[in-house]
Structures are given as C-alpha cells and as structure tokens.
Amino acid sequence: MDDPFDSYPEEIKECQQALMNNDPAAAAAKIQEYLEKQDNIPLNIAVKGECGSGKSIFVNAVRxxxxxxxxxxxxxCVETTMEVTPYLHPKYPNVIFWDLPGIGTTNFPADKYLEHVGFEKFDFFIIISADRFRENDVKLAREIQKMEKKFYFVRSKIDHNIQDEERSKKTSFNAEKTLKYIREDCIQGLLKLGIEAPQVFLVSSFELHLYDFSRLHETLERELPDHKKNVLLFAMPNINREIIKKKKEAFQAQIKYFAGLSAIVAGVPVPVLSTTVDLAMMVNVIADYLLGFGLDKSSLQRLAGTTGVPYEDLLVVIRSPLALQILDEDVLLKAISHMSSTLFLMAAEEGSRFIPVLGIPAAMSLSFTATYRTLSFFLNELADDAQRVFKKALGLETAV
Structure with a gap:
C-alpha cells in the first residue's frame, strides 16, 4: 500500500516529522489542527441593495x-439598515453575509463609505437591484474597484419579469429572448454609467436552480482564492446536480486526512482505543456530509416547502440508513456491521497491534484503509441520495 501521508499538503509536514520522531500525539495534534483550520476559514460576503430590491430574500435563500x-x-420595504448587519450561515457560521447600509447619503458619502463599512474584511460584494441599477450602485462599484475588490451585479426577481412578460405576450412569448433582453439592458445601462465589463446575473431567490444563479456560483468559485473555494461550495444550496458532484469531490479529497488521523491513533498500543476514536471521528465527518448534501431533516422540510413536493415523497428516494438519523457511534456501528470487509479490517487491526515489531505499522495501515473505505462508502451513498432527492424535488425522473 502507498504511504498514506505522501500526498499531504505542506501545512502538515510537521505531522510527518513527528511520526519520524516517534511522537504520535504530536502528529495527531498537527492533523487535527489542520482540519480545524480548514473548517474555520472565514468567508465574508457583502450584499448591498436598496429597499424593495429583494436583498434580504436573496440572503435568506442562499443561506x-x-x-x-x-x-x-x-x-x-422599510429601509432600516443604518449599520453593517451580519447574518451567519446556519450550518456554516464561518460564512457571513453582511447587509450594508445605503450609499451616497449624508450619513454615508460615497468616498467614505467603504471605510465606514470596513471593506477590507469582505471577500467580494454583491450589488442587487430589482430593476435597473442606479447611480448609487455605480458609485459603490467604483469605490470597490478602487480598492481592487471583486463585485457582482445581481438582477433579482427575474421570475416576476418572466411571468409578466408571458402574460402580456402570450403566444409570442420567448423566455430566452426575454432573459437576454433584460441582461443586455442591465449591461448597457452600467456601461453608460462608466462600469467596464460589468458582470450581471439574473436571479430568482425562490428558484435558485433557474436562470443565472449557477453561473454566479461558478464565477465566484473561479475568482475566489483556492483556500476559500470549498468554503463557498459547502455553504451553497443544492441548486443543480453539478454542485452536488463538486461537494462529493471536495469531501472525498478530505478523507485521506481523517484516515491519516485514524492511522496515527492506531499506533498507540492501547486496546479498543483506535475503534472508539475512529467511530467518534467518523460520526462527525458523516454529519458534515448530511449537512452539506441537505439530507438533514430541516433542509428536507424546507425543500418540500419551496418545491411543493411532500416531505414524505422526498424521504421515499433516500436509501442510506444514516440519513435523517440522530447520528451517534451506535447508529454508525450498526450500519458498519453490514460491511463485512470493513469489520474484517477493524478486527485485523486490533489483532495485529500485539504482533512484535511489525504489529504497530500493520495496525496503522489497516486502520487507514478501514477508515478510508468506510467514509468513502457512506459518502458515495449519501451523494447518490442527494442526487435522487434533487431530481424528485424538481419532478425529474427518479434515478434507479
């Protein structure tokens, strides 16, 4: 088997050094430190929109x-935002949406605005309007541009425009032409006001899977620093099948670190310690999968409410025994009990630990493999459930 640590990033080279120095406690601490650091990377998103722009509905929908x-x-429709107001993501508190006050008033003149709101903490700005973007929107964009930060224009309530256009034109209605016209009208308006190459996204907060929200996410992901891409990804709702696939890939890339931590604990010659630690760790990891894929009860209930598909109908397509459970070590162990190869590896690990000289390295290798396989198995199972739930919620053909 390949060395499980040879592909680790630079940040945990100290872990490898600790292993070489026969200090498993220090090595485990270094991996745990790295994992916690990844979980706590901040993402600060500034959102600006005038009264009636749909700003708050957008912030709630994305969260x-x-x-x-x-x-x-x-x-x-009452403008109450006089100070910067933070709204934490309910599942990922390191992701914060900041509601910004109006710009260009006596209280917040444009040239002092970004300094007042503390622009340096924001990763990017979203400027929202329900119709044409106004002079104050452009003032803000120009100030952001001076500070070399990213900003994006979101044209909200597109579903209303589509419905209104369909009612007025009836037989001659063409959704694609309408969307193209609205997008081009926004872009031309911003160009006339002096914004170069404006990025405009048409969004309905009630139907994030439609229109330009997917393109907005892809743009944000592309333009964010590498270490913040996954932070944004996990916080995003499952708006399409591709985003579920990306979440699965991101979770998969993390598994080697958890397996590495499992291997280090297995190097401690204390009976049953490795299994106890592994089960507790895997419960936490799989709980993250459930949240990320929206397979927790609150997420499924909200999905049922927004799509009109009964909650019970969404449950029907879920196959994993871990979804919707109050997850703990006993529940996980019961699920693992049906995985004969994993049970064999766990038993072999415990037995090999008492073999002289070669026993500890063997136990570490077996523990790495057992944890890696277990997490991969449940990740695949839950990702498949997420795809089935998504298709069911949109009324698409349910996957077999």
Whole structure:
C-alpha cells in the first residue's frame, strides 16, 4: 500500500516529522489542527441593495432558511439598515453575509463609505437591484474597484419579469429572448454609467436552480482564492446536480486526512482505543456530509416547502440508513456491521497491534484503509441520495 501521508499538503509536514520522531500525539495534534483550520476559514460576503430590491430574500435563500425564521434577514420595504448587519450561515457560521447600509447619503458619502463599512474584511460584494441599477450602485462599484475588490451585479426577481412578460405576450412569448433582453439592458445601462465589463446575473431567490444563479456560483468559485473555494461550495444550496458532484469531490479529497488521523491513533498500543476514536471521528465527518448534501431533516422540510413536493415523497428516494438519523457511534456501528470487509479490517487491526515489531505499522495501515473505505462508502451513498432527492424535488425522473 502507498504511504498514506505522501500526498499531504505542506501545512502538515510537521505531522510527518513527528511520526519520524516517534511522537504520535504530536502528529495527531498537527492533523487535527489542520482540519480545524480548514473548517474555520472565514468567508465574508457583502450584499448591498436598496429597499424593495429583494436583498434580504436573496440572503435568506442562499443561506437556506425561510423568511419567517428567527435568524432570517428582515424583509419588507422599510429601509432600516443604518449599520453593517451580519447574518451567519446556519450550518456554516464561518460564512457571513453582511447587509450594508445605503450609499451616497449624508450619513454615508460615497468616498467614505467603504471605510465606514470596513471593506477590507469582505471577500467580494454583491450589488442587487430589482430593476435597473442606479447611480448609487455605480458609485459603490467604483469605490470597490478602487480598492481592487471583486463585485457582482445581481438582477433579482427575474421570475416576476418572466411571468409578466408571458402574460402580456402570450403566444409570442420567448423566455430566452426575454432573459437576454433584460441582461443586455442591465449591461448597457452600467456601461453608460462608466462600469467596464460589468458582470450581471439574473436571479430568482425562490428558484435558485433557474436562470443565472449557477453561473454566479461558478464565477465566484473561479475568482475566489483556492483556500476559500470549498468554503463557498459547502455553504451553497443544492441548486443543480453539478454542485452536488463538486461537494462529493471536495469531501472525498478530505478523507485521506481523517484516515491519516485514524492511522496515527492506531499506533498507540492501547486496546479498543483506535475503534472508539475512529467511530467518534467518523460520526462527525458523516454529519458534515448530511449537512452539506441537505439530507438533514430541516433542509428536507424546507425543500418540500419551496418545491411543493411532500416531505414524505422526498424521504421515499433516500436509501442510506444514516440519513435523517440522530447520528451517534451506535447508529454508525450498526450500519458498519453490514460491511463485512470493513469489520474484517477493524478486527485485523486490533489483532495485529500485539504482533512484535511489525504489529504497530500493520495496525496503522489497516486502520487507514478501514477508515478510508468506510467514509468513502457512506459518502458515495449519501451523494447518490442527494442526487435522487434533487431530481424528485424538481419532478425529474427518479434515478434507479
């Protein structure tokens, strides 16, 4: 078997050094430190929009919560934002949406605006409008540009425009032509106001899987620094099948680190310790899969509410025994009990630990393999469930 640590990033070279120095406790601490660091990478998203622009509904939709939720951004047509207001993602608190106050007023003149709101902490800015972008939107964009930050124009409530156009034109209605016209009208308006190569995305907060939200996510992902791409990815709702696939790939890339931590613990010659630690660790990892794929109860209930597909109908297509469970070590062990090859590896690991000289290295290798296979198995199973739920929610043919 290949060395499980040879493809680790530079950040945990100290872990390898600790292993070479026969210090498994220090090695385990280094891997744990690296994993926690990845979980806590901040992503700060500034959102600006005038009263009635659909800004709050957009922020709530992207965070995957209802407007009536106690953690929701306030909706309505009364401009109350006088200070920068943070809204944390309910599942990923390191992802924060910041509601910005109006620009160009006596309280917030354009040339002092970014300094007032603390622009340096934001990774990018989203400027929202329900119709044409206004002079104040352009003022903000220009100030952001001076500071060499990224900004994106979001034209909201596109579903309303499509419905209105369809009602007025009836037989001559063409959705693609309507969308192209609206997008081009926004771009031309911004060009006339002096914005070079404006990026405009047409979005419906009630139907994120339609129109340009996927393109917005792809653009943000492409233009973010590498270490923040996955932070954005995991926080995004499952708006298409591709994003579920990307989440699976990102989760898969992390498994070697958890397996490496498992191997290090297996090097400690204490009976049953490795199995106990592994089960606790895997419960936490699989819980992250459930959240990321939206297979927790609250996510499925919200999906049922927004799509009109009954909650019970979504449950029918879920096959993993771990979905919708109150996940703990006993539940996971019961699921693993049906995986004969994994049970064999776990038993072999415990037995090999007492073989002189070669026993500890063998136990570490077996533990790495058992953890890697187990997490990969449940990841594949839950990713498939997420795809089936997505297709069911959109009324597409259910995968076999």
């Amino acid at each position: 995957g919560i209802d407007d009536e939720d106690k953690k929701a951004a306030s909706t309505g």
